[in-house]
Each structure stands twice: as C-alpha cells, then as structure tokens.
Amino acid sequence: MVDWAGEWETGLWLAAVAGAGATYFWRGLGVAISRHLRPSGPLFEWVACIAYGLLAGLVGRMIVLPLGALQHTAMEARLGSAAVALGVYFLTRRNQFAGIAAGTGAMILWIW
Amino acid sequence: MNTASGPSFASPGGAILGGARDAFGVPVIVLGASYVGFGSLVRESGFGLGFGLFSTFSAWALPGQVALVELYSVGSSLFIITIAVLLTNARLMPMVMTLAPMFRDPATPRWKVYMAAHCIAVTAWVAAMKRCPTLPVEQRLPYFAGFAVLLWATSMGGTAAGFFLAGQVPEPVSLGLVFLNPIYFMLVLATGPQQRTKLAAVILGLVLGPALHLVTPDWGLLITGVVAGTAGYGLGRLMEKRRG
Numbered sequence: 001m002v003d004w005a006g007e008w009e010t011g012l013w014l015a016a017v018a019g020a021g022a023t024y025f026w027r028g029l030g031v032a033i034s035r036h037l038r039p040s041g042p043l044f045e046w047v048a049c050i051a052y053g054l055l056a057g058l059v060g061r062m063i064v065l066p067l068g069a070l071q072h073t074a075m076e077a078r079l080g081s082a083a084v085a086l087g088v089y090f091l092t093r094r095n096q097f098a099g100i101a102a103g104t105g106a107m108i109l110w111i112w
Numbered sequence: 113m114n115t116a117s118g119p120s121f122a123s124p125g126g127a128i129l130g131g132a133r134d135a136f137g138v139p140v141i142v143l144g145a146s147y148v149g150f151g152s153l154v155r156e157s158g159f160g161l162g163f164g165l166f167s168t169f170s171a172w173a174l175p176g177q178v179a180l181v182e183l184y185s186v187g188s189s190l191f192i193i194t195i196a197v198l199l200t201n202a203r204l205m206p207m208v209m210t211l212a213p214m215f216r217d218p219a220t221p222r223w224k225v226y227m228a229a230h231c232i233a234v235t236a237w238v239a240a241m242k243r244c245p246t247l248p249v250e251q252r253l254p255y256f257a258g259f260a261v262l263l264w265a266t267s268m269g270g271t272a273a274g275f276f277l278a279g280q281v282p283e284p285v286s287l288g289l290v291f292l293n294p295i296y297f298m299l300v301l302a303t304g305p306q307q308r309t310k311l312a313a314v315i316l317g318l319v320l321g322p323a324l325h326l327v328t329p330d331w332g333l334l335i336t337g338v339v340a341g342t343a344g345y346g347l348g349r350l351m352e353k354r355r356g
Contacts, residue, residue, distance in 0.1 A: 012163055012184060015193050019180045020170035022198040027229040030208025031222075039213045049313040049348075050341030051206035052305055055234065055297060056317025057324075057336030058175055058203065062294035064322035068182035069153075069287055078291070085295045089302060096299050097138045103295040104145075108288035 073111050081107040120247050127251035131258025134243065139235050142296050143263050144270040146174055149289030151274020153178065156286065157185045161275045168271045172264060173233050174293050176201040199333055206341075207237045214240070215256070217249045228253060231260035234297060238304050308351050313344025 037044055063078050070078070085103025092098040121127040147168060154164035159181065167177050176197040183193045208229050215225050236259050244252040278286060301314050317340035324332035 014190055015180055015184050016163055016167050018190060018194040019197040022194050023171040023173050023176055023201050026201055026205040027208050027232060030205040031212050031226050031229045034209045034212040037209055037213055045309060046345045047206045048210045049309050049345040050337050051203055052310045053313040053317040053340030053344060054203035054337030056301055056314040057321030057333050059294050059297045060318040060321030061325045065325050067179060070290060082298060089299055099299050100142055100296050104288050104292045107291045108284045111284045
C-alpha cells in the first residue's frame with residue numbers, strides 16, 4: 001500500500017477524481033437548470049427526447065465502434081449478439097433479463 | 113399513462129423499502145453483472161481494487177468509467193480523459209432535468225435533491241420516471257433513494273467480485289460482461305419510450321451515434337443527442353398531429 005503515492009498511481013487517481021467531477025458536473029447542472037422546467041410541458045418532453053437520443057447514440061457507438069478490448073472483437077459478433085438479444089427479448093414477450101442473458105451469452109460463445 | 117403503478121406507500125419509510133424491493137431482481141442482477149465486468153477490466157488493466165471501488169462510488173455511470181480505464185491504459189492525458197468522460201456522460205443532464213422536478217416538494221431541502229442527483233443513472237432513472245408520477249410527492253425521493261442506494265451498493269459489490277474473479281474466468285467471459293452494458297442499455301431503449309417522439313429520437317440516435325463518431329469522435333455523441341432528440345421530437349409531434 002506504500003507505493004500508492006508513486007507517480008504512476010497519482011496520475012490514475014487524478015484521472016479518477018477528474019472523471020468523478022466530470023460525471024457529477026452534468027448531474028449538478030441538471031438539478032440547477034431543472035428549477036425552471038415544468039413537468040409535462042413541451043420543453044420537458046424535448047429534454048427527455050435528448051436524453052433518449054444521447055443514450056441511443058452511446059449504445060450505437062458502443063456496439064458498432066467500441067473502445068478498448070472490445071475493438072478486437074468482430075463486428076459480426078457484436079451486431080449478431082445485439083440481434084440475438086433483441087430477438088429473444090421480443091420472443092419472450094419483452095423479458096429484459098432473457099434478452100440480456102441471451103445477448104451476453106451469444107457474445108461469449110462467438111468470441112470463444 | 114400510469115400503468116406501471118401500484119398503490120402508494122403507507123409512509124416515506126415504506127417508500128424506501130418499496131424502492132429497494134423494486135430494485136431487487138433484474139436491476140440488481142444486471143447492474144451487478146455489468147460491474148463484475150468493470151471490476152475485472154480494472155484488474156486486467158493493472159489497477160488496484162481501491163481505484164475500482166472509488167470510481168464506482170464517486171462516478172457511478174459505467175460507460176464513463178470504462179472509457180476512463182481504457183483511455184488511461186493507452187496513456188491518454190488527463191485532459192483528454194476528462195473531456196472523454198464529460199462527453200460520454202452528457203446524457204445524465206437531461207435525465208436529471210426530467211427526474212428532479214418530480215422530487216420538487218416545499219418540504220424537501222435542495223441539498224437532498226443535489227445528493228439524489230448523484231444516483232441518477234440509466235437504471236434508476238427509467239424506474240423512477242415510471243413509478244414516481246403514481247406516488248404522492250413526499251414519497252418520490254424516498255422511493256428513488258431506496259431503489260438507487262441498493263443498486264449503488266450492488267455495483268460496489270460487483271466491482272469487487274469482478275476484481276477477484278478476473279484471471280479466474282476465461283477472457284471471452286470477462287469481455288462478454290463488458291459487452292453486457294451496451295446490450296442492457298439497448299433493451300432499456302426497447303422498453304422505455306412509449307411516445308412517438310422518444311421512439312423517433314432513439315432510432316435516429318442509434319444511427320447517428322456511430323456515424324457522427326466517425327466524423328468527429330470528440331463531439332459526435334453530443335451532436336447526436338441534440339440532433340436526434342430535436343428531430344425525434346419534431347417528427348413525433350408531426351406524426352401525432354397527423355393521426356389526430
């Protein structure tokens with residue numbers, strides 16, 4: 001535990017603190033701005049649409065163009081597993097758990 | 113609208129328990145497994161458990177945490193990492209903006225809402241957006257707290273479990289667990305939005321996300337959110353009007 005103060009570790013912890021700050025930044029800002037937002041108004045619905053647009057954009061990016069280790073998996077494996085997840089989800093009458101388990105399982109088998 | 117209802121609770125304490133009960137099940141399993149993936153990623157990247165737990169405790173928004181670990185591993189600068197996490201997590205602001213007004217109650221001090229905001233992330237947001245409108249206003253924050261704090265604790269447990277399991281499970285399994293997060297978010301998108309406006313935003317976002325990432329990796333996601341959200345809102349409104 002002594003070498004936690006080493007330079008390499010310091011950089012990591014600085015990144016961790018910066019990452020936490022960058023994450024809470026949006027949350028704190030959201031509370032501050034929400035004071036002026038009336039639930040069920042058109043502005044409210046537009047903001048909710050942006051939330052879904054951002055989430056969908058992130059999901060598309062994470063599946064099609066992932067960072068890190070997933071980059072080395074085949075595109076067919078990622079798209080195929082996503083399709084399996086969606087297929088099982090709808091076949092099981094929208095059972096989220098079944099869809100996730102099937103999609104993750106398909107990915108594991110695909111890259112085994 | 114409020115089909116996912118159920119009765120209100122007898123007391124705020126009951127609402128906390130009710131929230132925890134709703135989280136106990138698929139949300140706990142899925143988020144726990146996602147964080148097992150994160151914990152093993154931390155270990156395999158050569159970082160300590162303390163870092164992993166701190167990250168889950170202080171950020172608790174998985175895609176940003178994963179981006180941080182991966183970018184740090186390849187030697188990105190602190191500035192690049194901060195910007196990447198910032199852009200990855202922009203979805204949290206509109207989520208907080210739409211959930212926080214539901215907690216608005218003269219008896220609730222602002223600082224409580226600021227604290228609750230730390231726990232607003234995809235899973236708890238979707239659940240609370242569904243359930244809170246059916247609850248009396250003084251029970252909404254307790255319900256959310258019960259739901260989110262149990263999930264948060266589970267995420268910490270998952271991070272630790274993944275850290276200890278890393279190396280003991282074959283690599284495809286830990287990679288599969290990292291991939292579980294986008295799969296899960298994708299099914300949240302298939303479940304969550306019921307209005308045409310949001311559905312249109314989701315479809316546009318799925319297409320624009322990767323496309324704009326190719327054009328501008330830095331700003332692609334932010335532009336996607338604003339364009340897909342705004343166009344989706346407009347298109348959905350148009351369709352609703354046409355159908356009367």
